[in-house]
Amino acid sequence: MSLVKGTLKELQDSFTRGDVSAVEIVRAYFLRISVVEPKVKAYVTLNDKEALLSQADALDQALSAWRKTEPMMAMPIAVKDNICTESLPTTCGSRILGGFVPPYSATVVDALRSQQCFLIGKTNCDEFGMGSSTEYSAFGASRNPWKLSHVPGGSSGGSAAAVAADECVAALGTDTGGSIRQPAACCGVVGLKPTYGRVSRYGLIAFASSLDQIGPITKDVMDAALLLNVLAGHDPRDSTSADESVPDFTRVFKKKDVKKLKIGVPLEFFAEGLDEEVYDAVGEALAVLEDLGGTLEEVSLPHTGVAVATYYIVATAEASSNLARYDGVKYGFRAKESPDLLEMYRSTRQEGFGPEVKRRIMLGTYALSSGYYDAYYAKAQAVRTLIREDFNRVFQDVDLLVTPVMPTPAFRLGEKIEDPLQMYLSDLYTISASLAGIPAISLPCGFSRKGLPIGMQILGRPFEEDVVLRAARAYELATDWRKKRPLIR
Amino acid sequence: MNQVEHVANLARLQLSREELERLSTQLSRILAYMEELNAVDTAGIPGTTSVVAGDANVLREDEVQPSLSQDQALRNAPDAVDGLFQVPQIISDR
Numbered sequence: 158m159s160l161v162k163g164t165l166k167e168l169q170d171s172f173t174r175g176d177v178s179a180v181e182i183v184r185a186y187f188l189r190i191s192v193v194e195p196k197v198k199a200y201v202t203l204n205d206k207e208a209l210l211s212q213a214d215a216l217d218q219a220l221s222a223w224r225k226t227e228p229m230m231a232m233p234i235a236v237k238d239n240i241c242t243e244s245l246p247t248t249c250g251s252r253i254l255g256g257f258v259p260p261y262s263a264t265v266v267d268a269l270r271s272q273q274c275f276l277i278g279k280t281n282c283d284e285f286g287m288g289s290s291t292e293y294s295a296f297g298a299s300r301n302p303w304k305l306s307h308v309p310g311g312s313s314g315g316s317a318a319a320v321a322a323d324e325c326v327a328a329l330g331t332d333t334g335g336s337i338r339q340p341a342a343c344c345g346v347v348g349l350k351p352t353y354g355r356v357s358r359y360g361l362i363a364f365a366s367s368l369d370q371i372g373p374i375t376k377d378v379m380d381a382a383l384l385l386n387v388l389a390g391h392d393p394r395d396s397t398s399a400d401e402s403v404p405d406f407t408r409v410f411k412k413k414d415v416k417k418l419k420i421g422v423p424l425e426f427f428a429e430g431l432d433e434e435v436y437d438a439v440g441e442a443l444a445v446l447e448d449l450g451g452t453l454e455e456v457s458l459p460h461t462g463v464a465v466a467t468y469y470i471v472a473t474a475e476a477s478s479n480l481a482r483y484d485g486v487k488y489g490f491r492a493k494e495s496p497d498l499l500e501m502y503r504s505t506r507q508e509g510f511g512p513e514v515k516r517r518i519m520l521g522t523y524a525l526s527s528g529y530y531d532a533y534y535a536k537a538q539a540v541r542t543l544i545r546e547d548f549n550r551v552f553q554d555v556d557l558l559v560t561p562v563m564p565t566p567a568f569r570l571g572e573k574i575e576d577p578l579q580m581y582l583s584d585l586y587t588i589s590a591s592l593a594g595i596p597a598i599s600l601p602c603g604f605s606r607k608g609l610p611i612g613m614q615i616l617g618r619p620f621e622e623d624v625v626l627r628a629a630r631a632y633e634l635a636t637d638w639r640k641k642r643p644l645i646r
Numbered sequence: 647m648n649q650v651e652h653v654a655n656l657a658r659l660q661l662s663r664e665e666l667e668r669l670s671t672q673l674s675r676i677l678a679y680m681e682e683l684n685a686v687d688t689a690g691i692p693g694t695t696s697v698v699a700g701d702a703n704v705l706r707e708d709e710v711q712p713s714l715s716q717d718q719a720l721r722n723a724p725d726a727v728d729g730l731f732q733v734p735q736i737i738s739d740r
Contacts, residue, residue, distance in 0.1 A: 256722075257722055258721070258722065260714055260718040260719070260721060260722070261714070353697050353698065354697075354698050367695065367696055367697065393706070396703070396704040397696065397698050399698065460686070462682070463682055463683055463685075463686055465679075466679060466680045466682055466683050467683065469676070469680070470680060470683075477657060481658075484658070485724055486723070486724070486731050486733055487719075487722070487723055487731055488722035488723065488724075489722065489724070490724070491724035491725065495734050496734065497734050497735060497736065498733055498734050498735075498736045499658075500660075500734070501733065501734050502658045503658050503659065503660035504660050506657075506658050506659050506660070507659055507660040507661065507662075510659070512665075515659055515661070515665070515669075516669060516672065516673070518657045518659065519650070519653055519654065519657060519659070519669055519673060520673060520676060520677075522653050522656050522657040523653045523673070523677075526653060526656060533680065535693055536683050536684075536688060537683065538693030538694050538695060539688035539691040539692070539693045539694075540683055540686050540688060540691075541693070541694040542688075542691050542692060542693060542694045543686065543688070543691060545694060545697065577672055577676065578675055578676055578679060581676075592694075593697065594697030594698075619697075
């Protein structure tokens with residue numbers, strides 16, 4: 158069982174040395190999954206074990222003559238179920254994509270597969286990434302490995318839970334308003350939302366195209382850098398993918414301190430509504446960063462208070478447009494026996510979408526509808542500019558910002574499901590970075606008295622993932638949070 | 647309520663009576679929360695449509711490139727016939 162406890166880096170090292178075979182890796186992870194998955198429910202679809210075993214066996218044979226490995230070779234990786242995987246069903250946690258098997262893979266999946274990683278399975282998520290708890294998945298909620306009565310966060314809750322429960326060594330998540338960072342915080346693991354454009358979105362099923370970004374969910378910051386190395390880079394198949402040079406993100410860890418870094422503490426993120434335990438944990442983390450040589454400075458991001466409203470207009474408007482494609486014609490679910498085409502569209506969408514997706518389509522359609530466009534959508538886009546300018550201004554002075562990830566630790570299943578606005582407000586601290594398109598990482602910085610993980614967020618300038626990772630790694634090495642593991646019962 | 651039905655029609659959602667009522671209440675609450683944006687002065691502020699630097703279109707030569715075969719494209723269709731997507735009748739034959 159100890160094999161599955163290790164980090165991606167540790168597993169890579171053992172595999173490279175030949176201490177562990179590919180077959181042993183597949184066996185160990187499927188054994189682990191058979192034990193904990195009935196409780197955690199992280200996956201929507203598991204890959205075929207026998208197929209992976211024969212792939213592993215072939216790999217071991219091929220390496221027996223000359224052991225030449227690649228970073229992700231034989232690594233058991235889980236992929237969120239809104240990222241297309243050729244020949245593996247991809248549902249977005251929605252009934253409307255029931256039975257959909259993509260005819261192609263996302264660019265990030267191709268990148269992993271080209272290094273012969275093992276795609277363990279597809280992880281659960283809120284339908285189309287719309288939610289903060291996985292409770293809006295059409296296939297039922299995933300559980301928080303630290304406390305099964307609590308949510309794992311969302312929308313990439315399945316990915317975060319799978320990593321925390323050792324059901325994969327690392328996972329891909331996607332983040333539109335916090336969907337990588339918030340579940341990572343809930344499950345006590347590391348989640349990185351890269352700069353918008355850093356990672357190709359080709360093959361990521363669109364929710365809100367100007368915000369969506371794929372990123373790693375891992376056991377520690379080193380692993381996030383290792384995975385980002387494979388994910389990052391320009392892709393001609395995504396017109397919003399940035400043609401920026403990609404450094405080796407693990408090289409930034411040569412420095413194990415944050416000397417010469419100025420760290421901004423935005424006052425608006427520590428105001429009312431923040432849970433006392435979270436406040437204290439992030440406060441202590443700031444003290445650690447100061448001990449490591451960082452200079453702390455209070456800063457202000459004055460438009461933080463309107464970020465949630467801005468986001469839920471921009472994101473739902475884009476979603477209402479993106480989800481218009483689900484019409485029951487070319488793929489996915491179609492309602493039975495409709496007398497005509499219009500009726501078929503209407504009943505297919507009615508039966509295929511869950512309540513939160515319908516709510517957001519309605520909100521977005523309204524915000525874009527004739528007579529309301531300027532009052533809502535155009536207004537929100539203008540406020541988005543002001544939010545970006547807030548960040549541009551503070552980043553002239555400081556190198557990084559440190560904030561909480563979530564106002565509270567993970568909440569109970571069912572606690573917010575009947576109150577959509579409360580659910581939206583749990584994204585308060587993650588949404589700004591999404592609107593501004595900047596990189597942000599979530600990493601563990603403590604536990605509540607109830608034993609639930611607490612996360613801190615580090616935000617950086619566009620395309621400065623290296624600086625974000627360096628600070629996160631320095632903090633991680635100065636503390637022991639990453640060594641705590643859940644006992645699943 | 648009429649407005650909720652109108653929006654549902656625009657979005658091609660055949661919502662039940664019960665859903666229309668519930669959404670009407672929920673959307674009113676959410677939209678009331680959105681009202682706080684009105685307190686922000688955005689006079690003369692251009693809207694952000696994309697955070698990508700330059701925000702320029704990306705063009706390429708219009709050359710035929712490998713794409714999905716007809717079989718691959720149709721494989722996920724709920725209903726297909728003779729290499730085509732099949733849908734319920736659109737134009738009446740009477």
